[in-house]
Amino acid sequence: MNCRAEVLEVSVEGRQVEEAMLAVLHTVLLHRSTGKFHYKKEGTYSIGTVGTQDVDCDFIDFAYVRVSSEELDRALRKAVGEFKDALRNSGSDGMGQISLEFYQKKKSRWPFSDECIPWELWTIKVNVVNLANEQERQICREKVGEKLCEKIINIVEVMNRHEYLPKMPTQSEVDNVFDTSLKDVQPYLYKISYQITDSLGTSVTTTMRRLIKDTLAL
Amino acid sequence: MDTDLSSQDRKDLDKFIKFFALKTVQVIVQARLGEKICTRSSSSPTGSDWFNLAIKDIPEVTHEAKKALAGQLPAVGRSMCVEISLKTSEGDSMELEIWCLEMNEKCDKEIKVSYTVYNRLSLLLKSLLAITRVTPAYRLSRKQGHEYVILYRIYFGEVQLSGLGEGFQTVRVGTVGTPVGTITLSCAYRINLAFMSTRQFERTPPIMGIIIDHFVDRPYPSSSPMHPCNYRAGEDNGAVYPSVEDSQEVCTTSFSTSPPSQSVFTVTKAHFQTPPPVVMDTLKVPVMGLAFSHQLSSSRLSYQPAALGVGSADMGYPVLFAGGLNAAHPHQLIGPGKEGGVPPTPSQPAHGTQADQERMCTPLDGVHYSAATPSSSEDTETVSNSSEGKCGSPHDLLETIFIRKVGAFVNKPINQVTMANLDIPFAMFAPKNVELEDNDPMVNPPESPETESPLQGSLHSEGSSGSSTGNTHDDFVMIDFKPAFSKDDILPMDLGTFYREFQNPPQLSSLSIDIGAQSMAEDLDSLPEKLAVHEKNVKEFDAFVETLQ
Numbered sequence: 001m002n003c004r005a006e007v008l009e010v011s012v013e014g015r016q017v018e019e020a021m022l023a024v025l026h027t028v029l030l031h032r033s034t035g036k037f038h039y040k041k042e043g044t045y046s047i048g049t050v051g052t053q054d055v056d057c058d059f060i061d062f063a064y065v066r067v068s069s070e071e072l073d074r075a076l077r078k079a080v081g082e083f084k085d086a087l088r089n090s091g092s093d094g095m096g097q098i099s100l101e102f103y104q105k106k107k108s109r110w111p112f113s114d115e116c117i118p119w120e121l122w123t124i125k126v127n128v129v130n131l132a133n134e135q136e137r138q139i140c141r142e143k144v145g146e147k148l149c150e151k152i153i154n155i156v157e158v159m160n161r162h163e164y165l166p167k168m169p170t171q172s173e174v175d176n177v178f179d180t181s182l183k184d185v186q187p188y189l190y191k192i193s194y195q196i197t198d199s200l201g202t203s204v205t206t207t208m209r210r211l212i213k214d215t216l217a218l
Numbered sequence: 219m220d221t222d223l224s225s226q227d228r229k230d231l232d233k234f235i236k237f238f239a240l241k242t243v244q245v246i247v248q249a250r251l252g253e254k255i256c257t258r259s260s261s262s263p264t265g266s267d268w269f270n271l272a273i274k275d276i277p278e279v280t281h282e283a284k285k286a287l288a289g290q291l292p293a294v295g296r297s298m299c300v301e302i303s304l305k306t307s308e309g310d311s312m313e314l315e316i317w318c319l320e321m322n323e324k325c326d327k328e329i330k331v332s333y334t335v336y337n338r339l340s341l342l343l344k345s346l347l348a349i350t351r352v353t354p355a356y357r358l359s360r361k362q363g364h365e366y367v368i369l370y371r372i373y374f375g376e377v378q379l380s381g382l383g384e385g386f387q388t389v390r391v392g393t394v395g396t397p398v399g400t401i402t403l404s405c406a407y408r409i410n411l412a413f414m415s416t417r418q419f420e421r422t423p424p425i426m427g428i429i430i431d432h433f434v435d436r437p438y439p440s441s442s443p444m445h446p447c448n449y450r451a452g453e454d455n456g457a458v459y460p461s462v463e464d465s466q467e468v469c470t471t472s473f474s475t476s477p478p479s480q481s482v483f484t485v486t487k488a489h490f491q492t493p494p495p496v497v498m499d500t501l502k503v504p505v506m507g508l509a510f511s512h513q514l515s516s517s518r519l520s521y522q523p524a525a526l527g528v529g530s531a532d533m534g535y536p537v538l539f540a541g542g543l544n545a546a547h548p549h550q551l552i553g554p555g556k557e558g559g560v561p562p563t564p565s566q567p568a569h570g571t572q573a574d575q576e577r578m579c580t581p582l583d584g585v586h587y588s589a590a591t592p593s594s595s596e597d598t599e600t601v602s603n604s605s606e607g608k609c610g611s612p613h614d615l616l617e618t619i620f621i622r623k624v625g626a627f628v629n630k631p632i633n634q635v636t637m638a639n640l641d642i643p644f645a646m647f648a649p650k651n652v653e654l655e656d657n658d659p660m661v662n663p664p665e666s667p668e669t670e671s672p673l674q675g676s677l678h679s680e681g682s683s684g685s686s687t688g689n690t691h692d693d694f695v696m697i698d699f700k701p702a703f704s705k706d707d708i709l710p711m712d713l714g715t716f717y718r719e720f721q722n723p724p725q726l727s728s729l730s731i732d733i734g735a736q737s738m739a740e741d742l743d744s745l746p747e748k749l750a751v752h753e754k755n756v757k758e759f760d761a762f763v764e765t766l767q
Contacts, residue, residue, distance in 0.1 A: 051257035160392035
């Protein structure tokens with residue numbers, strides 16, 4: 001099937017990068033996480049409960065809702081932190097993009113390793129701006145807050161199209177569809193990667209891949 | 219072909235819709251309580267969390283919702299609406315949002331009720347959680363306290379959007395198709411936050427027989443900013459609601475991984491003892507005026523006691539100006555300008571010149587958000603601009619005092635308002651009426667120091683010397699920045715003026731490119747001489763280096 005791709009663009013100040021990215025990623029993952037599955041006999045399963053919490057941003061006039069899962073939050077913060085550092089250290093004019101990809105694993109026969117088939121890709125393009133004084137920063141706080149509100153509405157709109165979602169898996173297949181490593185929630189399998197664009201517009205070789213579950217290649 | 223819904227499916231669907239409606243109301247009301255919500259994830263299903271989401275049930279809210287529904291379900295022409303409104307401590311109220319849960323006739327017969335519909339309703343609730351934080355009323359509700367409260371009202375029937383003012387915006391949260399119709403959840407929110415003076419003493423008449431009790435203020439200690447996520451158990455507010463009645467239904471859903479038609483769905487009923495209800499529907503709010511917590515407004519507002527006219531007048535201005543300024547901001551680097559229609563000129567009793575009215579009212583597009591946020595940036599900006607615009611004007615602050623007595627949240631230019639006598643305390647701190655023309659850069663190009671910033675770089679050519687940040691939007695009347703108790707009668711300079719004048723210091727001459735370009739040639743020419751001098755002193759340099767090692 002084709003992978004559904006959505007692109008969002010934001011212009012933020014350096015210190016807002018982390019919060020803006022977390023807001024978008026958490027909102028996407030809120031919609032793409034379920035409770036933990038508990039399989040019972042006869043092929044039935046029950047689903048745990050997902051809690052939510054409000055997060056206020058310090059550098060942006062904005063608040064968002066995320067899944068109540070410290071593990072998930074840590075994982076996202078780690079990825080976003082690396083992205084932010086790469087943006088800062090790249091020496092470019094502050095352009096880059098971070099991608100959140102949802103994929104399914106397809107078991108292949110030996111000797112081939114499992115395939116990862118993406119079914120949804122969210123790309124957030126970031127443009128970091130430098131501001132001269134406090135007035136501009138204050139305006140930027142509010143503007144970025146408004147922009148993020150628009151992005152949240154966009155995300156919700158996409159989610160609401162009810163387009164392709166992987167079929168609910170059997171117990172043996174659950175790890176091919178969901179990330180079962182977290183103890184309180186169960187997001188779809190995802191990976192986060194980023195790219196920094198240097199000032200020439202070509203992408204530099206700083207791509208990081210983070211696999212949640214290592215493929216059980218023989 | 220069996221396109222009819224089986225009776226079990228029908229029953230399940232009705233139950234889903236009913237609990238979805240109840241949970242929707244809970245999410246909306248909890249999002250407007252003014253506190254951060256936090257619920258825990260639980261890996262083992264407890265059986266009482268509908269749609270696999272941990273959404274607490276505030277008993278009073280459930281009670282109100284059930285009362286409004288009166289055993290019915292949302293259907294075509296019968297929508298469930300949650301109205302969120304703001305009420306000031308003076309008794310003025312204004313509708314902010316209407317959340318509508320509607321059903322239309324478009325059916326999806328193929329969809330599986332206990333599986334797909336349930337999951338999609340769960341997704342829709344998550345979307346609702348996200349969207350409730352994004353509308354302007356969220357920011358307002360987080361700042362409620364002494365000056366205003368946020369209230370809710372639930373009604374069932376036809377949606378009534380007339381109370382939202384002109385130019386309200388709509389956001390659709392989502393839709394879920396079911397075999398009996400398509401459920402749609404949307405929100406219409408006000409963007410014109412100006413308050414009509416004629417409504418000052420009116421109350422919104424109850425609709426659909428809802429008792430006006432809901433607007434009664436209940437005692438609620440609002441001084442503590444953050445409340446715990448759990449209930450205030452044990453707080454007795456005099457209204458005791460029947461605990462969970464007959465049917466707090468528990469949803470224990472089991473899903474099947476094999477073809478969905480085999481899904482096993484068990485629902486059990488259980489009685490729960492709810493903790494004593496907590497009053498959550500009306501919250502008193504300390505701030506007088508909307509979310510203008512910026513020092514600019516609050517320092518001035520705090521000196522406007524309950525004197526009805528002028529206190530309200532203050533609230534009117536920030537709304538107006540913030541909206542105007544924001545809309546006219548050309549800040550292109552952040553993105554395209556604000557969308558949203560320009561609200562037509564509100565019909566007000568006509569005073570003053572037509573020209574002024576046009577000029578004031580046009581920039582009101584996008585006011586919904588800018589007005590909701592502490593309009594600090596715009597105010598500060600215009601403050602600094604006004605100081606640049608009228609260089610010798612600190613004297614003005616002392617001289618002219620125009621006191622206008624207007625209604626709360628009046629959204630019209632000051633010129634149009636009837637002048638009234640000085641009958642309020644702290645009149646000196648009332649907003650000064652600055653002539654529009656003085657601030658218009660077209661008429662009076664401001665003498666401002668040069669500031670180079672990336673913002674300006676993108677907007678103006680390098681040669682323009684008269685530009686400083688935010689100059690382009692100061693063709694509106696602005697509020698003077700009057701810090702509390704800072705007036706000094708001896709010197710014409712007060713703290714505010716001082717701050718404004720020195721806020722944007724001129725660019726260092728060594729950093730400005732023009733001077734740099736000129737001296738570059740000279741520098742290059744003088745290089746050979748300098749080199750010769752240094753070569754002569756080479757021995758001294760070597761000795762110096764030796765001492766360092």
